Amino acid sequence: MGLRYVQPAPGFKQYLPKDYVDLIDFGPFGKEVDASQLGQFKEILEEHPMCAGCWMAYFVRVFYASLPNPEDTIVLGTAGCARLALSQAAVPFIYGNYGDTNAVASGLTRALNLRFPDKQKDVVAIAGDGGLMDIGFSMTMHSWFRREKFTTIMVDNEVYGNTGGQESGMSPKGVQLKMAPKGKKFDKLPATELAKLAGCVYVVKIAPTNIKRLSKVIKRAILAARHFGPTFIHAYTSCNIEYSIPTEEVLKDAREREKKDFGFEEYMTDEVRAFFEEIEKKKKEVRA
Amino acid sequence: MSEEKKIVPGPAGYMPTPAVFMGVELPPEGKALLYGEIVDEETAMREAAKAMLTRKNPTIFPGPQVLWDWRDDVADKAQAILELASEIPNCRIIPMPDYRPKYPKIDPEAEINPNHPNLTILHNRIEACIFVGVHCHYANLSLRMIRAGTNCYTIALCAELGHEEAMASLRDVHADDIRRFKDVLVQVRNELGIQWTPKAPPTNPSLPKEEWEALNPADYGDYLHMIIPRKGTENVTETE
Numbered sequence: 001m002g003l004r005y006v007q008p009a010p011g012f013k014q015y016l017p018k019d020y021v022d023l024i025d026f027g028p029f030g031k032e033v034d035a036s037q038l039g040q041f042k043e044i045l046e047e048h049p050m051c052a053g054c055w056m057a058y059f060v061r062v063f064y065a066s067l068p069n070p071e072d073t074i075v076l077g078t079a080g081c082a083r084l085a086l087s088q089a090a091v092p093f094i095y096g097n098y099g100d101t102n103a104v105a106s107g108l109t110r111a112l113n114l115r116f117p118d119k120q121k122d123v124v125a126i127a128g129d130g131g132l133m134d135i136g137f138s139m140t141m142h143s144w145f146r147r148e149k150f151t152t153i154m155v156d157n158e159v160y161g162n163t164g165g166q167e168s169g170m171s172p173k174g175v176q177l178k179m180a181p182k183g184k185k186f187d188k189l190p191a192t193e194l195a196k197l198a199g200c201v202y203v204v205k206i207a208p209t210n211i212k213r214l215s216k217v218i219k220r221a222i223l224a225a226r227h228f229g230p231t232f233i234h235a236y237t238s239c240n241i242e243y244s245i246p247t248e249e250v251l252k253d254a255r256e257r258e259k260k261d262f263g264f265e266e267y268m269t270d271e272v273r274a275f276f277e278e279i280e281k282k283k284k285e286v287r288a
Numbered sequence: 289m290s291e292e293k294k295i296v297p298g299p300a301g302y303m304p305t306p307a308v309f310m311g312v313e314l315p316p317e318g319k320a321l322l323y324g325e326i327v328d329e330e331t332a333m334r335e336a337a338k339a340m341l342t343r344k345n346p347t348i349f350p351g352p353q354v355l356w357d358w359r360d361d362v363a364d365k366a367q368a369i370l371e372l373a374s375e376i377p378n379c380r381i382i383p384m385p386d387y388r389p390k391y392p393k394i395d396p397e398a399e400i401n402p403n404h405p406n407l408t409i410l411h412n413r414i415e416a417c418i419f420v421g422v423h424c425h426y427a428n429l430s431l432r433m434i435r436a437g438t439n440c441y442t443i444a445l446c447a448e449l450g451h452e453e454a455m456a457s458l459r460d461v462h463a464d465d466i467r468r469f470k471d472v473l474v475q476v477r478n479e480l481g482i483q484w485t486p487k488a489p490p491t492n493p494s495l496p497k498e499e500w501e502a503l504n505p506a507d508y509g510d511y512l513h514m515i516i517p518r519k520g521t522e523n524v525t526e527t528e
Contacts (some may be wrong), residue, residue, distance in 0.1 A: 002358070004356070004357055004358045004359075005356050005358050006356070007356065007357045008355060008356060008357060009354055009355055009356060009357045009362045009363060009365075009366035010357070010363045010366055010367065011366055011367060011370050012350065012354070012355050012366055012370075012383070014491040014492065014495070015350070015355075015381045015382075015383050015489075015491060015492050016355065016383055016385060016492060017383070017385065017395065017398040017399045017492055017494045017495075018398070018492070018494040018495050018496065019494075020385050021495060047390070047391065047392070048391070049391040049392065084391075087388060087389055088388055088389060088390060088391065089388070090386070090388070093388070
């Protein structure tokens with residue numbers, strides 16, 4: 001972690017594979033890049049083994065392009081689809097046991113604060129609906145109750161997609177899945193409401209249809225977590241396999257869900273709002 | 289050293305007995321491991337040097353701890369490794385830049401991945417290799433996999449306590465120790481009568497050899513017909 005970790009030792013650059021040389025020369029490390037510049041810099045994540053048309057893969061790609069300080073970021077994941085792509089990125093990744101993502105992230109954040117008191121290190125836990133709201137529910141909630149300063153992102157595909165299609169707490173009511181043929185009997189868990197009640201200072205519900213807005217909320221969530229407390233993003237990332245969405249209609253599906261029940265919601269505390277306003281003001285001054 | 293060698297080049301078969309289960313212990317300070325036995329550093333160095341000089345396709349696998357300039361002492365150690373590589377005839381450097389899994393697959397000529405090191409070793413027919421700068425937990429994983437599935441002679445230049453899964457393992461290895469190993473290697477090379485002028489190993493084959501001045505017709509791709517007319521379709525001289 002840190003910029004020195006992405007600089008080759010003297011004499012060794014010519015022995016590195018092309019991918020790494022490109023990351024050194026054209027990567028986002030130490031620069032201010034934005035997801036809207038995708039294609040103009042070497043991405044932290046390029047190849048991944050996720051299904052064609054996976055909306056979660058798209059989210060993960062935008063996520064990595066939106067990190068404010070990729071060289072000082074650690075990502076945590078758990079069993080599930082997302083970690084297949086997360087673990088292949090050129091950013092340190094910790095693969096916890098199922099459900100303990102936020103517990104590990106809590107310890108890691110504290111350890112980094114002790115080890116690097118003069119540096120800002122970002123910790124982001126990304127897991128699916130099963131990892132955060134079902135099996136990891138207690139550890140997720142308790143990290144928020146304790147006001148741990150890191151970002152939690154739930155990539156919600158509304159199913160246990162990796163294991164054949166079991167229903168999760170976040171599956172919509174009435175939905176029939178391959179391993180849940182009787183249909184789900186209760187509603188989706190109110191994840192964002194729980195996050196607000198538990199003390200998250202910045203909470204967003206989003207269907208990733210707008211790349212600029214998505215990038216902005218990811219940056220905001222990480223910046224707010226640095227100074228104020230836990231932050232949470234609930235993102236709709238459909239499973240086109242388990243929900244039988246044709247690959248070419250995945251974006252259309254996200255837009256429909258955005259209109260229906262995944263409309264953009266952004267909550268922040270007053271101090272976080274004041275913090276962002278200050279940042280925006282400074283940016284405007286620089287531009288002027 | 290006892291007659292029976294415990295840790296020898298494989299293939300030892302799927303899931304080989306771990307070296308520790310065979311009674312191999314890590315060496316104390318100032319000592320080294322050779323075929324699972326604790327020996328003097330000099331003895332281990334000479335045997336390791338002999339393997340690198342006589343076995344096919346000797347290769348050095350530098351790990352993240354020496355590939356990236358993360359600490360002030362890395363530069364000196366990296367330089368020592370390059371000096372060592374230049375003294376080994378036809379030596380190659382194949383890096384292990386990090387430990388992330390890579391799918392669909394790695395390029396075995398360009399890098400080695402600890403999760404499937406046998407791909408690189410079998411593809412390049414490497415019969416002697418040096419691990420240096422690889423974090424111990426990943427070195428242990430890789431060394432055992434190499435012993436399981438290949439006939440590669442493994443040498444571990446470890447900055448910590450050494451590795452029992454390697455055929456030859458030195459501990460507390462830093463820049464000066466690598467240079468000492470290089471001197472031993474040169475001495476053994478001279479004893480074996482191998483002629484070699486020191487030169488740097490070839491660079492990574494994945495890096496493009498860009499030649500902007502010379503253009504190949506293939507560079508034009510689909511637009512090739514614009515510079516070389518298709519036979520029979522252009523240059524029509526007669527009409528009916």
